[in-house]
Amino acid sequence: MDTLKIERIGGFAGFGLPGSKLRSTGEQAMSALSPADQATVEALFRNPKGAQGTGHERDAFRYRITRTVKGKDQTVEVAESAVPPALKACVSDKLM
Amino acid sequence: MCFACQIVPQDVLRRFSKDRSLDEEQRKHFTDTLKIDTELRKLRDQAAKLTRIASAIAPTTALAAVAPAPAVTVFDCNHNQTLPGAQVPNPGTSSDVVAKRVFTETTSVAAFYSQVFGRNSIDGAGMTMISSIHYGINYNNAFWNGTQMTYGDGDGSIFVDFSRGNDVIGHELTHGVTQHSLQLNYANEAGGLNESMSDCFGSMFRQWEARQTVSQADWLIGKDIMGPAAISRGFSCLRDMANPAAKHCLAPQPTKFKQYKAGMDPHLSSGIPNLAFYSVAKAVGGNSWDKAGQIWYRAMTGFGPSPNMKMKAFANRTRAVAAQLYPGNTAVAGAVDTGWKKVGL
Numbered sequence: 001m002d003t004l005k006i007e008r009i010g011g012f013a014g015f016g017l018p019g020s021k022l023r024s025t026g027e028q029a030m031s032a033l034s035p036a037d038q039a040t041v042e043a044l045f046r047n048p049k050g051a052q053g054t055g056h057e058r059d060a061f062r063y064r065i066t067r068t069v070k071g072k073d074q075t076v077e078v079a080e081s082a083v084p085p086a087l088k089a090c091v092s093d094k095l096m
Numbered sequence: 097m098c099f100a101c102q103i104v105p106q107d108v109l110r111r112f113s114k115d116r117s118l119d120e121e122q123r124k125h126f127t128d129t130l131k132i133d134t135e136l137r138k139l140r141d142q143a144a145k146l147t148r149i150a151s152a153i154a155p156t157t158a159l160a161a162v163a164p165a166p167a168v169t170v171f172d173c174n175h176n177q178t179l180p181g182a183q184v185p186n187p188g189t190s191s192d193v194v195a196k197r198v199f200t201e202t203t204s205v206a207a208f209y210s211q212v213f214g215r216n217s218i219d220g221a222g223m224t225m226i227s228s229i230h231y232g233i234n235y236n237n238a239f240w241n242g243t244q245m246t247y248g249d250g251d252g253s254i255f256v257d258f259s260r261g262n263d264v265i266g267h268e269l270t271h272g273v274t275q276h277s278l279q280l281n282y283a284n285e286a287g288g289l290n291e292s293m294s295d296c297f298g299s300m301f302r303q304w305e306a307r308q309t310v311s312q313a314d315w316l317i318g319k320d321i322m323g324p325a326a327i328s329r330g331f332s333c334l335r336d337m338a339n340p341a342a343k344h345c346l347a348p349q350p351t352k353f354k355q356y357k358a359g360m361d362p363h364l365s366s367g368i369p370n371l372a373f374y375s376v377a378k379a380v381g382g383n384s385w386d387k388a389g390q391i392w393y394r395a396m397t398g399f400g401p402s403p404n405m406k407m408k409a410f411a412n413r414t415r416a417v418a419a420q421l422y423p424g425n426t427a428v429a430g431a432v433d434t435g436w437k438k439v440g441l
Binding site for chain 2: 020055058060088
C-alpha cells in the first residue's frame with residue numbers, strides 16, 4: 001500500500017510505447033516522501049484531470065503512477081510538470 | 097518552492113495552504129505555489145489567446161516578407177527543470193558548445209523555413225525562437241512546451257545530448273509551426289499527423305543542411321543522438337521514415353493505416369504518414385524540399401486550423417495541392433497518390 005510504482009512514458013523517443021525498446025520505471029515509498037509531496041500525490045489521485053498540462057506540450061514526458069488501496073491498484077497518468085521532483089528522480093531509463 | 101505543483105488544482109492548493117494539520121512551512125509552500133500557479137495560468141491563457149489571434153490575423157505574404165528575421169535566444173537551465181533558465185549572453189560565440197550549437201542550428205532552421213518555404217519563423221510573423229538547454233539531469237528528452245524548445249543533455253549511455261541531432265531541433269520547432277498553422281491536436285489521427293509533420297520537416301531540414309538528395313539521405317530520425325549503449329545493441333535511430341518497422345529502430349512503428357487503432361500514441365501512428373512522405377519524395381526524386389516538401393508545407397499551412405484532421409483527409413489534401421502546385425505534372429500527382437496508397441490511404 002505504501003509503495004508507489006512510477007513509469008515515465010512518451011517523450012521524443014517514445015518511452016514505454018508498444019514495441020519500444022525503451023522503458024523508464026521506478027518505485028518510491030509514499031512514507032519516504034515529504035508531507036508536501038505526499039499531499040501533492042494525493043491531489044494527483046484525487047483529480048488527475050487537473051494535472052494534464054497546458055495542452056500545448058509536444059514530446060513531453062508523462063508519468064503513470066500506480067498505488068494499491070485495499071488490494072486494488074489505482075493508476076493515474078499525469079503531465080511531467082505535475083509530478084514532485086522526488087518521484088521523478090526515482091525512475092531510471094533502460095534499454096530492453 | 098515547488099514549480100512542479102503548478103497544475104495541481106487550485107482548490108486543492110488553497111485547501112492545503114489553510115490546512116492546520118500541516119506545519120507552517122508546508123502551508124507556506126502551498127501558498128507560494130498557489131501564487132505562482134495563478135500567474136502561470138494567466139500566462140498560459142494569454143499564450144493560447146495569442147495563438148488564436150495570430151492565426152486569425154495571419155500576415156499577408158508581403159508583410160511576412162518584410163518582417164525582420166526572428167531573434168534566436170538560448171537559456172541555460174543549469175540542470176534544473178525550471179524554464180526558461182538564465183539567458184545565455186551572445187550564444188553564437190558562447191564557450192558552451194551546446195549553447196553555440198543550439199543557437200546556430202535554430203538560426204539555420206529559421207533560414208530553412210524562410211528560404212525554402214517563405215515562412216518567417218514559427219508563427220510566420222517573426223516570433224522569437226526561444227530554446228532552453230541543460231534541462232534536468234541526464235535528461236533523455238527534448239520537447240516543445242507551447243512557447244519554446246527544451247533540450248536535455250541525455251544520459252551519455254542510451255542517448256547523448258539531444259541538441260546534437262539537427263533533425264531533433266527541426267522536429268521540435270516544427271511543432272511550433274503546426275501549432276500556428278494546422279493546429280493539430282495531439283491525440284488520435286491528428287496526433288499522428290502532428291508528430292509526422294515534425295519528423296518530415298525535421299528530416300528535410302537535416303537533408304537540406306547536408307545538401308542531400310532523397311537517394312543520398314538516410315531518412316533516419318534521431319541517428320545523431322544515439323548513445324554508445326544503444327549503438328552497441330544495434331540500434332541506429334529512433335525511427336526510420338523509409339522503414340518504420342525496422343529492427344534497428346528503438347521505437348518501431350506501424351506501416352499501414354489498417355494497423356492504426358484509436359487512441360494510439362502519436363509517436364507510433366506517425367509511422368504511417370512518415371512512410372507516405374518518404375515514398376512520395378523518393379518517387380519524385382531530387383531534393384525532398386523542392387516538390388514533396390512544398391506540397392506538405394502548403395497542406396499544413398495553407399488552409400487554416402483543422403485540429404481533428406484525419407489522415408485520409410490530409411492525404412486527399414496533398415493530392416489536391418499537388419495538382420494546384422504542379423498542374424499537368426502527372427509524375428508528381430502519381431507519386432503522391434501512390435505514396436498514400438502504399439500505406440492504405
